[in-house]
Amino acid sequence: MKGINIFLADGFEDVEALCTCDVLRRGGACVRLVSISGNREVESSHGVRVLADCLLDDLDASHEGTSRGDFMIFPGGMPGTRNLACCSALMSLMQEHYDASGSLAAICAAPGLVLGQLRSLEGVSFTCFDGFEQLPVSKGAAFLRKACVVSDRIITGRSAGHAQAFGLEILRSVAGSETASDVEHSMNLDTI
Numbered sequence: 297m298k299g300i301n302i303f304l305a306d307g308f309e310d311v312e313a314l315c316t317c318d319v320l321r322r323g324g325a326c327v328r329l330v331s332i333s334g335n336r337e338v339e340s341s342h343g344v345r346v347l348a349d350c351l352l353d354d355l356d357a358s359h360e361g362t363s364r365g366d367f368m369i370f371p372g373g374m375p376g377t378r379n380l381a382c383c384s385a386l387m388s389l390m391q392e393h394y395d396a397s398g399s400l401a402a403i404c405a406a407p408g409l410v411l412g413q414l415r416s417l418e419g420v421s422f423t424c425f426d427g428f429e430q431l432p433v434s435k436g437a438a439f440l441r442k443a444c445v446v447s448d449r450i451i452t453g454r455s456a457g458h459a460q461a462f463g464l465e466i467l468r469s470v471a472g473s474e475t476a477s478d479v480e481h482s483m484n485l486d487t488i
Contacts, residue, residue, distance in 0.1 A: 297359060297393050300327045300470065302369040304348055305380045309373025310340040311456040312403045316369060319463030323471050323479045330355065332383045341373040357389060359396035364449050365470050368393050370411070372404025372425065372455070381409040391415065394449070399469065403453035403462050408432055411450065421445050422452040460485060 302317055313329070320327045331338045331348035339345050368390055370380055380386060391414060394400055402411045408428030411417070418436030422429075422445055429439040443458040444451065444465050451469065453462030460483070468476035480486050 297355060297357060297362060297368070297389065297398065298366050300325055300367045300369065301330045301355070302327060302371065303330050303332055303352070303380060303386060304338040304346065304371070305332050305376045305383070306339050307341045307373055307379060308338065308371045308376035309404060309456055310342050310344050311459045312371035312373065312453070312462070313340070314346070315459035316371065316403070316463040316466065319460060319479060319483075320467055320470075322482065323467040323475045325467060325470055332380065332386055341376060352383075352386060357392075359392055359398070362393060362396040362398040364397060364399050366393070366398045367466060367470065368398065368400050369466065370400075370402040370406040372402075372406045374405065377405040377409045380406065381413060387413045397449070399449040399451070401451040401453075401462070401466050403459065404428075404455050407452040411452070420450055421447040422450065423454045424452060425455050
């Protein structure tokens with residue numbers, strides 16, 4: 297599957313989804329918000345209603361030409377993360393995308409509950425919200441308590457408080473360090 301897609305389920309964490317989208321779009325990345333339900337309107341865990349760009353069923357599921365610049369991104373939030381992990385079509389698409397050399401990014405509970413659905417995470421380093429690390433660790437991943445971890449084609453973020461860093465790491469991967477630094481500067485994040 298080509299492109300950069302952020303997958304939304306009812307109960308998603310507002311900051312983790314929308315801040316990530318904002319950072320990527322500031323850097324010129326073409327990002328789609330994708331609803332996994334049959335409705336483009338998705339409600340966040342804090343009651344904010346967002347109109348997704350498209351539905352999961354609208355995506356071209358072909359993996360021909362997929363590369364590391366093509367991202368599937370999963371925000372955390374409850375019950376949104378559980379809703380993502382329970383969507384068998386999405387979990388199959390994620391495994392196929394990763395097998396086809398595509399990249400994955402997940403933050404907060406999503407590295408544990410969503411990325412933990414991959415067949416193997418042997419040799420992968422990751423971070424997540426405390427308490428959600430068990431499944432990836434059981435599949436060979438190493439848990440690190442850091443704001444953001446880049447491990448080859450998998451980028452993970454710890455929590456909503458690290459959403460900007462998470463978005464910048466994804467942007468760095470797709471658009472390069474200079475673009476990520478420009479966005480970081482434009483958001484006045486480099487002066488803290």
